Amino acid sequence: MKIKTSILVLAFLASAKLFGQVTDNCVANLILSGYSERAYVSEPVTDQQLEMILKCGIKAPSGRNNQPWRFTVVRDEPAMKEAIGNVLTGNVLIIISGVESQTGTTPDFDCGLATESMFLAAHSLGLGARIYGGPVGNVSSKRELFQIPAGYKPVIILRIGNVDKTVDAVSAATPRKSAEEIVNYKK
Ligand SMILES: Cc1cc2nc3c(=O)[nH]c(=O)nc-3n(C[C@H](O)[C@H](O)[C@H](O)COP(=O)(O)O)c2cc1C
Numbered sequence: 316m317k318i319k320t321s322i323l324v325l326a327f328l329a330s331a332k333l334f335g336q337v338t339d340n341c342v343a344n345l346i347l348s349g350y351s352e353r354a355y356v357s358e359p360v361t362d363q364q365l366e367m368i369l370k371c372g373i374k375a376p377s378g379r380n381n382q383p384w385r386f387t388v389v390r391d392e393p394a395m396k397e398a399i400g401n402v403l404t405g406n407v408l409i410i411i412s413g414v415e416s417q418t419g420t421t422p423d424f425d426c427g428l429a430t431e432s433m434f435l436a437a438h439s440l441g442l443g444a445r446i447y448g449g450p451v452g453n454v455s456s457k458r459e460l461f462q463i464p465a466g467y468k469p470v471i472i473l474r475i476g477n478v479d480k481t482v483d484a485v486s487a488a489t490p491r492k493s494a495e496e497i498v499n500y501k502k
Pocket residue numbers: 349350351352445446447448449450471488489490
């Protein structure tokens with residue numbers, strides 16, 4: 316019986332590996348098994364977790380190492396709700412803003428890289444995260460409320476929080492296009 320179970324487990328792992336969902340590499344695993352959480356609980360993100368996530372954003376690469384970004388951390392619920400209606404106390408919003416006037420730079424792209432670094436860092440700490448583009452207008456129209464630094468324009472918002480584990484998010488995971496559809500190899 317034990318041997319049968321072991322064979323089944325090995326077969327599952329082998330097929331998962333073949334389909335690219337499990338590797339021996341923890342970063343690849345994090346990327347391949349991750350998703351953008353929608354359901355959160357109000358257990359707070361700790362200061363230590365937030366500090367690590369911000370460090371990872373600061374370490375992101377940028378064109379000419381310009382680091383053309385500012386990260387505005389919002390933790391108070393009324394302000395968070397002005398941006399995203401269904402946030403909970405204990406969640407954190409990081410508004411990623413790009414420099415407004417610097418010719419020859421790529422602030423939006425660089426802000427995207429910093430956002431992804433923080434998104435992955437949050438997941439690596441066992442937290443949930445979701446990137447929000449839609450509500451950026453809510454922030455841009457209330458720059459003073461959110462204390463967006465002068466000379467910077469909000470590009471994207473990252474929501475971080477503890478995940479509601481009673482919600483089955485895996486079955487609702489967003490599918491991806493196939494490699495055949497996306498990748499072409501120059502012959
Ligand atoms: C630039 C960008 C903007 C996004 N804006 C929103 C948004 O406004 N609202 C939202 O619910 N999700 C938003 N998302 C999350 C995407 O819908 C999500 O990343 C995508 O569906 C893949 O989901 P998955 O990571 O769970 O597989 C955004 C993601 C990105 C990268």
